[in-house]
Amino acid sequence: MRANSGTKSKKSARNGHARYVELRLYVAGQSPKSLAALANLKKFCAEHLDGQYKLQVIDLVKTPQLAQNDQILAIPTLVRKLPVPIRKIIGDLSDSARVLVGLDLRDKEGAQ
Amino acid sequence: MARLEKSLTGIAGFDEVTNGGLPKGRPTIVCGGPGCGKSMFALEFLVRGATEFGEPGVLLTFEETGEEMTKNVASLGFDLKGLASRGKLAVDYVRIEPSEIEETGEYDLEGLFIRLQHAVESVGAKRVVLDTIEAIFSGFSNTGMLRGEIRRLFRWLKDRGLTTVVTAEKGEGSLTRYGLEEYVSDCVIFLDHRVTDQISTRRLRVVKYRGSSHNADEIPFLIDDRGFSVLPSSAMKLDHIVSSERVSTGVADLDVMLEGKGFFRGSSILVSGTAGSGKSTLAALFAEQTCRRGQRCLYVAFEESASQAMRNMRSVGIDLERHAKRGLLRFEAWRPTQSGLEMHLLRIHKMVLEHKPQAVVLDPITNLLMGSQQELHSMLMRLIDFLKREKITAFFTSLTNGRNKEFEQTDAGISSLIDTWIFLRDVELNGERNRCVYVLKSRGMAHSNQVREFVMSKAGVRLLPVYVGSGTVLTGAARLAQEASEKAENRIRQQTTEEQRRLLEGKRKALDAQIEALRSEFAQEEARVTLVSRHEEDRERELERDTLKMGNFRKGARQAKISSRNGKVGLENEG
Numbered sequence: 001m002r003a004n005s006g007t008k009s010k011k012s013a014r015n016g017h018a019r020y021v022e023l024r025l026y027v028a029g030q031s032p033k034s035l036a037a038l039a040n041l042k043k044f045c046a047e048h049l050d051g052q053y054k055l056q057v058i059d060l061v062k063t064p065q066l067a068q069n070d071q072i073l074a075i076p077t078l079v080r081k082l083p084v085p086i087r088k089i090i091g092d093l094s095d096s097a098r099v100l101v102g103l104d105l106r107d108k109e110g111a112q
Numbered sequence: 113m114a115r116l117e118k119s120l121t122g123i124a125g126f127d128e129v130t131n132g133g134l135p136k137g138r139p140t141i142v143c144g145g146p147g148c149g150k151s152m153f154a155l156e157f158l159v160r161g162a163t164e165f166g167e168p169g170v171l172l173t174f175e176e177t178g179e180e181m182t183k184n185v186a187s188l189g190f191d192l193k194g195l196a197s198r199g200k201l202a203v204d205y206v207r208i209e210p211s212e213i214e215e216t217g218e219y220d221l222e223g224l225f226i227r228l229q230h231a232v233e234s235v236g237a238k239r240v241v242l243d244t245i246e247a248i249f250s251g252f253s254n255t256g257m258l259r260g261e262i263r264r265l266f267r268w269l270k271d272r273g274l275t276t277v278v279t280a281e282k283g284e285g286s287l288t289r290y291g292l293e294e295y296v297s298d299c300v301i302f303l304d305h306r307v308t309d310q311i312s313t314r315r316l317r318v319v320k321y322r323g324s325s326h327n328a329d330e331i332p333f334l335i336d337d338r339g340f341s342v343l344p345s346s347a348m349k350l351d352h353i354v355s356s357e358r359v360s361t362g363v364a365d366l367d368v369m370l371e372g373k374g375f376f377r378g379s380s381i382l383v384s385g386t387a388g389s390g391k392s393t394l395a396a397l398f399a400e401q402t403c404r405r406g407q408r409c410l411y412v413a414f415e416e417s418a419s420q421a422m423r424n425m426r427s428v429g430i431d432l433e434r435h436a437k438r439g440l441l442r443f444e445a446w447r448p449t450q451s452g453l454e455m456h457l458l459r460i461h462k463m464v465l466e467h468k469p470q471a472v473v474l475d476p477i478t479n480l481l482m483g484s485q486q487e488l489h490s491m492l493m494r495l496i497d498f499l500k501r502e503k504i505t506a507f508f509t510s511l512t513n514g515r516n517k518e519f520e521q522t523d524a525g526i527s528s529l530i531d532t533w534i535f536l537r538d539v540e541l542n543g544e545r546n547r548c549v550y551v552l553k554s555r556g557m558a559h560s561n562q563v564r565e566f567v568m569s570k571a572g573v574r575l576l577p578v579y580v581g582s583g584t585v586l587t588g589a590a591r592l593a594q595e596a597s598e599k600a601e602n603r604i605r606q607q608t609t610e611e612q613r614r615l616l617e618g619k620r621k622a623l624d625a626q627i628e629a630l631r632s633e634f635a636q637e638e639a640r641v642t643l644v645s646r647h648e649e650d651r652e653r654e655l656e657r658d659t660l661k662m663g664n665f666r667k668g669a670r671q672a673k674i675s676s677r678n679g680k681v682g683l684e685n686e687g
Contacts (some may be wrong), residue, residue, distance in 0.1 A: 028222040036217070056295065060223060064230035067223050071207045075222035090216035090252075102214030 021053040021103070022082035028075045031058040033092050037076035040093035048100065080104075116323035119167075119239075119275045122160025123153065125342030128317060129331055134299060137273035139266050141296045143280040143288045144303035149314060149335050150279040152188075153303065154241040155181070156340045157277050159190045162200040165237035167275075170231040171203045174247035178203040188339050202231040202339035208251030215253060221261040224248075225268060232274065240269060240276040246290050256340075266295050287319065298322050304330070313452035316342055332454025343458050343494065352500045356380060359405075359471070359505055362397030365575035366534075369551050369560035375532055376556060378503040380496045382526065384510035385536030390547050390566055390573075391509035392416075394534070395473045396425045396432060397573060398507050403435035407470040410463055413445040414479040421445070429572045442467045448479040456480060457491050461498065472499060476509040477526075489526055496529050531555045536566060539587050548576060565591065 025041055027034030039059060045053055060067050060075070070079050074090040080103050089102035118132035127133045134140045134157070158169035171192075173181055181203070182192040195201035204227055220372070227333035232240065245262065252258055269276045277298065283289035293300050300320040306313050315330040333342040358373035367374045375381055381398075382392050402409040411423055411432075421443070422432045435441035444463060448456065464472060466605045481488050492508075499506045508530075527533065533552040538545050547566035551559040565587045578587050586594050 026223065028226060031222070032222065033218055040217075052128045060226045064226045067230070068204060068228045071209075072223040072227070073206060073208065073248065074219040075219055075226075076219060077223065086212060087214070088212050089216055091215050091219045094217035098214060098216040102216065 011061060019083055021049055021057075021080065023053055023103075024056045024070065024079045026058050026060055026067070026070065026077045026079070027074060028061060031075070034076050036092040036094065037078070040096070040099075041078060044061065044093065044096050045069045045101055047096070073096055078102075118569075119161075120326070121157045122164045122191065123156050123340045123342060125331075125333070126316075129316075129327055129342055130321065131324065131326070134275055135321070135323070136275050136279070137270065138298040138309040139269050139274075139276040139278055139296045140299040140301060141278050141288065141293055142301045142303065143282055143293070145282045145305060148282075148303040148305045149333075149340065150303050151176075151243050152335055153340055154243050154277040154279050155185055155190065156188075156429060157386050158201065158239055159185070159192075159195065161239045161275075162195050165559075166233040168200045169202075169239035169241065170228065170235065170237040171201065171241045171243070172206055172228060173203065173233070173241075173243050174206045174208065176205070176242055178205045179206075181205075188337065190339075199235050202235045202237065204228075204231050206247075208247055210251050219254075220257065221248070223267075224261075225265070228265075228268075232272070238273075238275060240274045241279070242276065243279045244281060245278055246280055246288070246292065248304075249290055251457065260556075262292065262349040263295050293320075303333075306453075311449070311452045313454050315454070320476060332452075332458065334455050334458045341458060341462065343454060343461060343632065352378075352497075354500075355503055358453070360401050361394075362399075363394070363573050363575065365564065365573075366549070367395075368561065369564065369575070370532070370554055371557045371559065373557075376504055378500055379531035379555070379583060380500070380508070380529060381534065382504040382508050382510055383534045384512050386512055386538050389536035389538055390549075390568060391511070391536060392421070392475050393425070393428055393430070393557075393568060393573065395475045395507055395509050396421070396430045399441060399473050400430050400432060400435065402471040402505075403432075403438070403440040407440070408467060409435070409441050409471045409473065410460075410467050410469040411441060411443045411475070412445070412460060413472045413475050414448045415476065417445050427570070428568050429570055442469070444601055453480060453487055453491050457495055460495065464499070464502070469504060471505040472509060473507045474509070476511050478511040485527070489529075492498045492526055492529055507687030527553075534561075541587065542590050544588045544590070548587060549576065 021036050023041070023045075025038060029039065041055070045055060060072065066072075068079075070077070072079075072086075076090070076092060078089040078093060078099075080087040080089075087102060087104055089099055093099050114190055117136040118192050119136040120127050120133040125670045142153050155171070158171055160285050161169050171178075171181070176184070178192075183194060192201060192203060194675065206224070206227070228240070246293075248258055248262075249255065266276075266278075278292065280288035280290070280292045282302075283291070287293045287300060287302060297320075299318070299322065302317045302319050304315045304317070306315070306525070314335070315329045318326045318328060331342055333340060335341075354440065355377040357377040358375065359377050360374040361367050361370065383394050384527040385391050392415075399409045399411050417422070418436075422436070425432050432441060432443065436443055442463065446459075460472070460474070477488070477492065480491070482549075496506055510526075530553075532554040535551060535552045536547060536549050539548050540546075547568075548563050549566040550561075550563045553559075553667075563578055565578045567574045567576055576591075578591060
């Protein structure tokens with residue numbers, strides 16, 4: 001079962017080369033780390049991704065079979081599905097600077 | 113306290129070594145260097161569980177993909193795909209790519225637990241293999257967290273009663289590189305792969321087995337086309353039941369030297385001797401005799417190929433081929449340098465289990481002596497213990513160099529393992545080499561102490577009494593010469609006796625003649641004496657008559673009186 005937090009798709013007005021990002025967050029039920037990660041991610045997306053993203057939250061307690069595909073071991077894990085190549089950030093995403101590095105989106109930020 | 117429950121692994125020999133397998137429902141660490149066979153061990157544990165004990169399993173592999181793993185073990189006849197499709201095995205390949213991962217903030221390995229749980233539930237697993245869990249140390253930087261999670265993982269496995277094998281890489285100065293043995297306190301098995309003189313040997317050691325007695329020795333094992341096999345350790349107790357049944361040696365004359373009955377069944381026999389002294393021939397005779405009784409025999413040759421040995425044995429009238437064709441004789445030949453000592457032992461072990469022979473021949477064991485004498489000793493001890501338990505007669509030959517008196521010492525190391533020790537030796541004399549045989553020892557029987565000459569011919573083998581005298585043992589032509597000269601001497605002696613008898617006879621005849629002569633002389637004398645005495649009587653009578661006549665003349669008056677008394681006289685007077 002997938003918990004879609006919905007897509008906030010808004011055309012970037014500032015520059016045309018804004019990249020579209022597809023993210024998947026793996027959590028395990030309502031564990032504190034999972035909840036913290038989700039909250040931190042939402043905050044991060046709002047601050048840095050400017051609506052150019054799609055976020056999917058997967059609860060492995062409910063759908064354990066999905067863990068294999070993305071090779072999930074650590075919880076929580078954030079996977080950048082797009083743009084390729086795949087990147088993974090593990091942890092509660094409390095350090096937004098490192099999330100930025102992990103998602104490899106700084107170039108875009110720097111260009112802005 | 114309840115006995116520790118164990119779970120049979122199904123790995124040949126391992127369950128014997130551990131008295132029943134791995135601790136049931138608990139994790140076990142199998143550690144060792146690269147290529148030591150730990151993954152193979154773990155996998156066979158899973159596959160055997162699924163196929164032989166009805167225990168489905170989960171394989172969590174961190175190093176090889178499921179695909180690779182399937183291919184690797186297909187050569188051993190393990191069909192992972194088939195097992196997976198029948199719901200007996202779940203394989204999950206855990207890939208960790210550190211370069212892809214960025215860490216920010218706190219995390220745990222709940223994902224691993226979820227995957228494991230999912231896999232366990234999907235097949236109803238009783239067995240789990242984690243190969244090699246240490247890979248997570250390369251993927252994550254927070255070792256404190258990792259250690260906590262590993263501890264939790266083992267607890268988790270234990271709580272669910274999953275019999276688990278965790279493989280781990282050997283560390284420097286420790287059993288495992290990341291000290292996993294710290295978390296698994298139940299059972300630790302160490303696998304070792306050594307190469308000495310270009311020959312590899314694999315060994316296994318049960319380092320720890322809580323709640324169970326175990327053999328802490330290093331035990332050889334091998335991985336071949338049928339998987340893992342561990343050599344059962346030597347019996348700690350000497351408690352095999354012996355047989356008093358006797359089996360022929362294959363040489364009637366040798367049987368005679370052993371109380372006329374031969375070896376004890378299930379005993380160990382060593383035939384040692386110098387090169388060309390006939391060891392292999394004795395071995396072949398024994399093998400043939402075994403097959404003739406309709407029993408099975410395993411013949412392992414380290415010097416000759418099967419066809420060569422069979423051809424050579426035909427020259428002394430031994431037909432091994434016939435028995436090989438009937439399936440009674442299994443003739444195996446390989447070079448001793450082909451593999452390590454343990455491998456030989458294991459191969460023999462496996463063959464014995466397959467062929468189920470009543471007798472095993474190893475020809476010669478000295479070719480196995482590549483390492484130390486001690487190693488050979490321990491190998492033979494294991495083999496003999498095993499064969500004795502199975503009541504299989506073991507026949508070994510051993511090559512001695514025979515330079516000096518010490519040649520009997522070279523085998524002294526294994527002497528204690530041997531029940532019947534037969535010695536063949538060359539005797540060089542008068543430009544000839546001849547073979548002698550004697551029984552050095554034979555436990556439990558009054559064996560002959562004689563040295564016999566061992567004579568091989570097309571007709572077979574005979575043991576002849578040797579000539580012993582004036583400090584030397586004569587064999588071959590020397591013996592024949594000695595026998596001839598004895599015969600001649602005998603003849604002379606006989607002639608002398610006859611001569612003497614004749615002489616005596618003559619003497620007796622002479623004596624008889626003498627006696628006869630004396631007797632006749634005596635008879636003559638007697639006759640003469642009788643004659644004389646008669647004459648005397650006659651003369652006396654005549655004298656009396658004359659006296660009477662004279663009286664008659666003188667006294668005529670009394671004539672009538674005398675006449676009436678003596679009519680005869682009266683008549684004479686008238687005449």
